[in-house]
Amino acid sequence: MAGQPGFFDLSDRYEALSAAGDPLERLASVVDFEVFRGPLIAALRRGRRTKGGRPPFDPVLMFKILVLQALYSLSDEATEFQIKDRLSFQRFLGLGLDGTVPDATTIWLFRERLVKAKAIDRLFARFDAALTDRGYLAMGGQIIDATVVPAPKQRNTEAEKTAIKEGRVPEDWKPAKARQKDRDARWSIKYSKAKVKEGADPGAAQKSRGPVDLAIPMFGYKNHIGIDKAHGLIRTWDASAANAHDGARLPVLVSKQNTASGVWADTAYRSKKNETFLEKGMFKSHIHQKRLPRRPLPEHIARANARRSKVRAHVEHVFAGQKHRMGLVVRTIGIARARIKIGMANLAYNFQRLIWLEGRTAPA
Numbered sequence: 001m002a003g004q005p006g007f008f009d010l011s012d013r014y015e016a017l018s019a020a021g022d023p024l025e026r027l028a029s030v031v032d033f034e035v036f037r038g039p040l041i042a043a044l045r046r047g048r049r050t051k052g053g054r055p056p057f058d059p060v061l062m063f064k065i066l067v068l069q070a071l072y073s074l075s076d077e078a079t080e081f082q083i084k085d086r087l088s089f090q091r092f093l094g095l096g097l098d099g100t101v102p103d104a105t106t107i108w109l110f111r112e113r114l115v116k117a118k119a120i121d122r123l124f125a126r127f128d129a130a131l132t133d134r135g136y137l138a139m140g141g142q143i144i145d146a147t148v149v150p151a152p153k154q155r156n157t158e159a160e161k162t163a164i165k166e167g168r169v170p171e172d173w174k175p176a177k178a179r180q181k182d183r184d185a186r187w188s189i190k191y192s193k194a195k196v197k198e199g200a201d202p203g204a205a206q207k208s209r210g211p212v213d214l215a216i217p218m219f220g221y222k223n224h225i226g227i228d229k230a231h232g233l234i235r236t237w238d239a240s241a242a243n244a245h246d247g248a249r250l251p252v253l254v255s256k257q258n259t260a261s262g263v264w265a266d267t268a269y270r271s272k273k274n275e276t277f278l279e280k281g282m283f284k285s286h287i288h289q290k291r292l293p294r295r296p297l298p299e300h301i302a303r304a305n306a307r308r309s310k311v312r313a314h315v316e317h318v319f320a321g322q323k324h325r326m327g328l329v330v331r332t333i334g335i336a337r338a339r340i341k342i343g344m345a346n347l348a349y350n351f352q353r354l355i356w357l358e359g360r361t362a363p364a
Contacts, residue, residue, distance in 0.1 A: 010087075010097065017088055024068075024092040030355050033060050035130045036123055043119035044110075057102050062110045063123075064093055065102065070341075070348035073327030076104035115336050120343035124237070127347060131233060136357065140229030141262030141286075142236075144253050144269060145315040146246045147323070149342060151185045151220035151330040184335040188242035190216045218242060221330055221338045223322070225346065226253040227315055229262070233353050234318065234346045239339040250274045254283065262286055264312045286311070322349055 018025055040059035068089060069079050083089045083101045095101065102110075114120065132138075156164065163170040164183050173181070192214045222244055226236040236253045246268040254263060254277075263278055264286040278285045288305050291297040297305070322328040328345045330338045 013087055014091060017091070022088050022091075024088050026355055027351060028092055030358050031351050032130070033064055035126055036060060036063055039119060039122045039126050043117035043122070044113055057106065057110075059110075061093055061095075062102065062107070065107055066111060066114075066344050067348055067351070068092070069107075070344040071326055071352075073329065075331065076107045079107055080104045111337075111340060115340050118336075120340045124343055124347055127350060128235060131350070131354065136231050136233060136354070138228040138233075138235050138255060138258040139231070139260060140258075141260040141264065141284075141311075142226045142228055142253075142255060142258050143312055143315045144224075144226045144250060144263065144265040145312070145319075146222050146224040146249065147319045148188055148190060148218045148242045149221045149223050149328055149330050149338070150218060151182060151338070153219045154182060154185070156181075180333070182333045184241055184338070185220050185330070186241040186243040187217055187219050188222075190218050192216060221335070221342065222246075223319075223328075223342045223346070224249045224253055225315070225318060226255060227318060228258055229260070229264070229311065229314070231353070231357060232314055232317070233350050237343065237346050239335065239342045241335065247271050247274060251277050254278070254281070256281070264308055266312065288312075318349060321352070322346075 037060050040063055044059055065079060065083070068074065068082075069076075072082070074082060080101060080103050083093065083095070090096070090099070114123075156170075160170045160173075169178055169183070220242050222240045222242050224238040224240065224246070225234050227233060228235050235257070236255050238249055238252050240249070246266075247270070250265065250269050251274075261282060261284045263283050265288070267288045267290045270287045270290055274287070275285055286308050288308055289297075289301050322345050326345060326348065328342075330341050332338060332341055
């Protein structure tokens with residue numbers, strides 16, 4: 001019968017993980033998670049504890065668990081299992097083999113307390129300040145965009161949908177059912193270009209079928225972000241239902257902290273109101289210009305849009321990282337919980353981006 005692993009056995013396993021390039025070890029070495037302790041303690045203020053009971057887990061430890069959930073798209077139950085199962089998770093959290101692992105309920109309660117305290121904005125701002133202290137100032141201008149974050153589809157009747165849109169709880173919903181229904185998420189349409197088969201003439205396809213745009217219905221929320229052009233870090237963000245208009249969020253996302261005045265965005269952000277806002281704020285608009293109905297886009301505007309697209313494309317790398325590598329989805333109910341889910345994904349992206357930036361400047 002195999003005995004318990006000794007100190008040197010565990011040390012050898014950790015060395016093997018490091019040799020294999022444990023990404024969590026690199027994350028722990030680059031990001032100082034202690035900078036979050038102050039905002040976490042402020043958000044988790046407790047009354048005087050009565051005698052007895054288990055002492056609470058360290059708030060930074062619990063926050064790092066939320067980081068793991070964001071990086072690996074884990075539910076609370078899966079997170080508890082993976083911490084118990086994976087040495088890399090245990091080392092990242094500072095837990096030994098005999099350490100007590102927070103269970104799924106404890107993780108849920110911790111996140112709920114952050115939701116009620118609306119702490120995610122302060123946590124994000126604290127890390128942005130830490131980035132500035134390390135020399136990563138917001139520079140080069142800013143790129144604004146949004147993407148839909150999927151959520152589980154709701155199977156509602158037409159009457160229920162009407163009540164939800166009017167801000168009412170359907171009359172036949174009992175409290176238990178209402179708690180399981182997301183009344184904040186919405187449907188939206190994502191337009192995408194259809195792929196032309198290899199060897200086919202795209203011009204002929206357009207003539208025979210008309211426009212080749214695909215309309216894809218999506219349900220959930222939106223992640224609105226603004227990144228700085230120089231470093232590609234998320235500097236501003238907001239969350240909304242999926243049907244929210246992108247252009248209306250521009251004043252919220254544009255930051256005065258950027259050292260350059262340029263603002264890049266797609267045609268959804270082009271409006272007289274936004275152009276006036278940028279002009280008053282002494283920003284330089286690089287927002288794509290729209291094509292007039294039933295008229296071709298003038299060649300000089302098409303060339304200008306193409307130049308803008310080369311810059312604006314950098315924001316798509318952020319969304320690709322969040323959706324494909326991190327598997328960003330919202331499994332919770334309500335905009336308040338979706339906001340912390342999306343905010344943690346934005347923080348986790350910045351952690352990974354900082355690792356890349358530091359690795360680029362590290363000596364060979």
